[in-house]
Amino acid sequence: MKIGAALVACALVIVALAAPSCRSDRPLQGSAVQADCAACTDPEGEAGSYVSIGVMPAPYPISWANPYDLFVTTLGTTAAASGLDRSHSIGHVLLKVRCGTDEPTYVSQTGANGKTSRQFMEVYDQGPAYMFVTQDDGKLYTDAEAKKDWEDSIAAQNKLENGTYQTDPDVSGLGSAAEILLLRLLRGMPTVLRSMQDLPPATRHRFLRATIRITDDQCRAILAWRKDYVDTGGASRYSVHRAPWVMDSKAKYDGGGCASVSFAGAFYAAGLDYKKAATRLTERLQIGTSRMTKRITRDNRKPNGWYHVQSVVRYVPDTIPCAENTFDNKCYGADIPWFDDHWKNWSGGKRFHGGPKDSSLTFSKAWGNNKDQAATTVPLIIFEPERFYKEILGRWNNANYDAFRYANWCKLDGKVPVIVLDARNLTGADEAAKGRPRGLANGFLNTEVKLPWP
Secondary structure, eight states: OOGGGGGGGOOOOOOOOGSOSSSSTTTOOOGGGGGSSSSSGGGGGSSSOEEEEEEEEOOOOOOSSSHHHHHHHHHHHHHHHTSOOOOOOOEEEEEEEETTTTOOEOOOOOOOSSHHHHHHHHHHHHHGGGGGGGTTOEEEEEHHHHHHHHHHHHHHHOTTTSOOOOOOOGGGGSOHHHHHHHHHSSTTHHHHHHHHTTTOOEEOOEEEEEEOOOHHHHHHHHHHHHHHHHHGGGGOOBOOOOOTTBBBBBBOOOBBBBHHHHHIIIIIISSSSSSHHHHHHHEEEEEEEGGGOBBBBBOOOEEEEEOOOOOOEEEEEEOOOBBBBBSSBBBGGGOOHHHHHHGGSOOBBTTTTTTTTOOEEEEEETTTTEEEEESSSSEEEEEEEEHHHHHHHHHOOOOOOOOOGOOOEEEEEESEEEEEOOOSSSSSSOOOOOOOOOOOSSSGGGGGGOOOOO
């Protein structure tokens, strides 16, 4: 993954009473899991089906507080990755899926693997608009590639003396002296590089894992979804704004990034309450129309839709506009340098004549009646690897933390933080859980695509 991929990056849930308890203060629910409740054991070392969520955290945490912080910390994690024996500078999430005693299958989405300098310039020039670009080089890693990535990251984690390492981004990590000189010549970049250099140190892990015991039906559903996702070209469409569990009217999957694809497999296809999971695994932005540096038109697949570009009251089915300059039709934010306070907020602010920067434009439709609705912001839901990291680490450090909003995780001892959950019996009455082998069809014509917006 490269600098630009952070903006395109490469996001678990059942209510507490819905999952069987392995805690001594609660009665056991369902005979299928009683044998596993006596102690916390690792499903990867036992017979039976499971899905493991592997997280390779970014060397430095990416901040979504505002466009400027996003740009600075993206550079920061790129610099911090210098010298590390892995390539996922913005973090990575992938799945390891085993049905019964079969060999594991991996689900590991990649993309945006073009030339680093070109991607950087696209991010530098486009700012938030870059998040709406689809990279056409997306694919799933082969099982052999993903297995090596998985095992190498575990080995790197096990080498850490205290289980963590410190990162402190330095400009020298961005390239050669000549390359850094060229960066400093770009308008606004001296300010950005100073901010990056001033980032505080961070404590990080190399690999964490959350493993969920599942039924054979849930496991087969994940593999069926994975096959169709690849066969219909979904994996080739790499972008943060795409939803890999949504299909168009021709049953072609939308596409996605590493975090959203992992989310789709582990929680949508596995038959869990994926909408509640989304509230823990996503960043939710309201991007002012003046922060859009260009107008964006999505591909013409029907029903057309930007499935992650939605809020609790509206969704965006077509072209995303920009607020224009006062005296011409150019995008207002296109020529504003990165050092300007304009980029210290996702929306708001006044123009020189006192009017709002974010023009109210009609590009949304209301849920339910599909009526046109004007708005000053573009909503965007982003599945973020850092969120997966925080959920696993939260339960690893605190027995009372309901990771991914489950209350019944146990943890395994060792240098690699691992938490374990059983999702084979969701009712407590010996009812075997079932998966969802097919995605949501027909885009926004299917209102189930609506995600929660707290």
